[in-house]
Structure formats: C-alpha cells, structure tokens
Amino acid sequence: MIQRYPTKQIYVGNVAVGGDAPISVQSMTYSRTADVAATVEQINRLHFAGADIVRVAVPDYEDAEALKAIRAQTSLPLVADVHFNYRLALIAAESVDCIRLNPGNIGEKSRVKEVVKACTERNIPIRIGVNCGSLEKEFEDRYGQTAKGMVESALYNIKFLEDLGFTDMKVSLKASDVERTVEAYRMLRPMVPYPFHLGVTEAGTVFHATIKSAIGLGTLLLEGIGDTMRVSITGELEKEIEVGRAILKDSGAAKEGLNIISCPTCGRIEADLVKAVAEVEEKTKHIKTPLNVSVMGCVVNAIGEAKSADVAIAYGKGSGLIMVKGEVVAKLPEEQLVDRFLSEVEKMAGEMED
Numbered sequence: 001m002i003q004r005y006p007t008k009q010i011y012v013g014n015v016a017v018g019g020d021a022p023i024s025v026q027s028m029t030y031s032r033t034a035d036v037a038a039t040v041e042q043i044n045r046l047h048f049a050g051a052d053i054v055r056v057a058v059p060d061y062e063d064a065e066a067l068k069a070i071r072a073q074t075s076l077p078l079v080a081d082v083h084f085n086y087r088l089a090l091i092a093a094e095s096v097d098c099i100r101l102n103p104g105n106i107g108e109k110s111r112v113k114e115v116v117k118a119c120t121e122r123n124i125p126i127r128i129g130v131n132c133g134s135l136e137k138e139f140e141d142r143y144g145q146t147a148k149g150m151v152e153s154a155l156y157n158i159k160f161l162e163d164l165g166f167t168d169m170k171v172s173l174k175a176s177d178v179e180r181t182v183e184a185y186r187m188l189r190p191m192v193p194y195p196f197h198l199g200v201t202e203a204g205t206v207f208h209a210t211i212k213s214a215i216g217l218g219t220l221l222l223e224g225i226g227d228t229m230r231v232s233i234t235g236e237l238e239k240e241i242e243v244g245r246a247i248l249k250d251s252g253a254a255k256e257g258l259n260i261i262s263c264p265t266c267g268r269i270e271a272d273l274v275k276a277v278a279e280v281e282e283k284t285k286h287i288k289t290p291l292n293v294s295v296m297g298c299v300v301n302a303i304g305e306a307k308s309a310d311v312a313i314a315y316g317k318g319s320g321l322i323m324v325k326g327e328v329v330a331k332l333p334e335e336q337l338v339d340r341f342l343s344e345v346e347k348m349a350g351e352m353e354d
C-alpha cells in the first residue's frame, strides 16, 4: 500500500489536487489557443479520453482573449500557461481555473502582486512550473542544469508567492531525463507542503515517453510523491491520458479498470493467446471497476494465477476453463472462451458498481 506524502489540498476548478484527492491526469492542447474551435475540439477529445484537467498555452493577447469563449464551451478545468507577460495572466485569470507561471520570469514584484491579487480574488491557484531547460540565469550559472538548480529555482519562486501571502499553489520540477526529474522531486518534497505536478518533460515519442514516464513517475508514485501528473508525448493527445492512467494503475497509485495478467506464451501454448488478450483488452477498456483478471496459455501457471484473479481463462488443447474467484465455472471450446470471460467480467463489474 502506497503511503502518499501529506500535501496541502488545492482546487483546480472542481478537481481537488493534493491531500487525499485521487491523483489527477492532465494534458495540454497543441492548437493555437486563439483558434477557439480547434482548441475546444482538442479539449473535448481530452475530456472523452479521461483527462481531469487541460492546460492551454497563452503566448499572446489573442490567446488570452479567446479563453472566455473556450471556457464557455467546456466544463473541464482549464490551466493557462503564461510566460513573461503578466498582463496575459491577468486576462486569463478571468476565465481559467489555474495559472501556470513562474514569478521569476514575470519580473517586477508589483506585476506578480497584481497576478496574485487576481488569482486570490477568483480563488484560483498558481502552478510554479520549473523546467530544467529554462532555469533563471542565476540558478543555471550557479548550479547548472541540475536537480539542485531546479529545486533552488522552485524555492525562489515559491518564496516569491509566499512573501505576497499566497499559498494556493502546486509545483512541478521537470527535466527531460528521468534521473534529474526524480532527484529534484525527491529533494524538494520534504521542504514544502504544496502538491506536486509530476512529469518528465519533452520525453519523446510514444514508445520512449511511455518508458521514461513509467520509470520516472512510477518511481515517485511508489514513494508516495505526486498529486497530479502529465505524461509528455510527441504524439496524439489521447495517448498522454491513456499512458498516464496506465502508470497510475500499474504503479498501484490508483485502483481503476482491469489489471490484466497474461503469460508471455511459450512452446506449451495451444491457443492464439495474443489475439485473445488483445480482444480482452479492447473490449474491457470502458470498465472502471478495479478487477484482477488473468488470461493464461496453459494449465502450468494458469490455475495458480486464477486463484488470485477475479475472473480467469486457462487455455488447454482446443478448450479451456473459465474461473471466477478461483472456482471453475465452465469448461468450453476455445472459440467460446473469450465471450464467456467477457460476460463474467461485465457481470462482476456491474455487481461491484451497484
């Protein structure tokens, strides 16, 4: 059982982040934010894919002004990503549920003060987002692009807000490699009470980003670190959510959906297990109830796995067994096994949801 690090709870719209709130998964649109139709279309896709929060880039006035129309067309909590120009943050604050900005790159304290005032009035948090590739010059000069540099930058930006009496914040410390990312989050965790937004940034295409994020975020989650997360993928939006949810589930940080145990197959196999598992995976995607299921190629390990599975298939030669909670409920020809298995899974999920 993972013990979550105790953190202050904040709200991004109606999504609680930190404390005992479930770890949320977020992503970011890549349309030009000023293109309202395209941005809303991407937000809707992310919503459908299961995102809890969506971030949009606000590099220009047109983008900031578009947020009102975007806000009116989605219920998903929105985060505005702002750099350098505090006026953009002031406009964004009127429509979104969180502002991502680093006080250090906004400059004069009076400007940050205005942003803090706007966020306080609207009761919205700020995410301090430290990125190893864009540390403030003084920290990069002093520490280089290191975990220590990221932590010092975060502490500086956190103090900036705290000195203005603002503590409604979350923090991210992203590097493009696992080692520095994990080291930075670990280092900062005992030093501040704020929730952490996890991510390995610029992690690459689906294959590599999945591996880097699974190692990096998985390591931190197992240590109880992390309150919300983004998997950064050079690829399609939905993948970020799919991979993020899988990391939460497979690390044990969230209990949702099916945990599918399937064997790698070997020379003893007497069925098309690859096809069967693919079908099971595809047809159970919609199930949110946490269930352990196993789909195994022969009796050698199938019976043992089935004992701790809610529903299981043990393939044999031309036929196989369906087991529910360790008990054999049917012996069927091979071609009927997946259908029966799926109906047992649906039945159990339905009973558990009632």
Ligand code: SF4
Pocket: 263, 264, 265, 266, 267, 268, 269, 270, 296, 297, 298, 299, 300, 301, 302
């Ligand atoms: S369960 Fe059977 S088929 Fe699958 S890997 Fe083990 S021995 Fe091989």
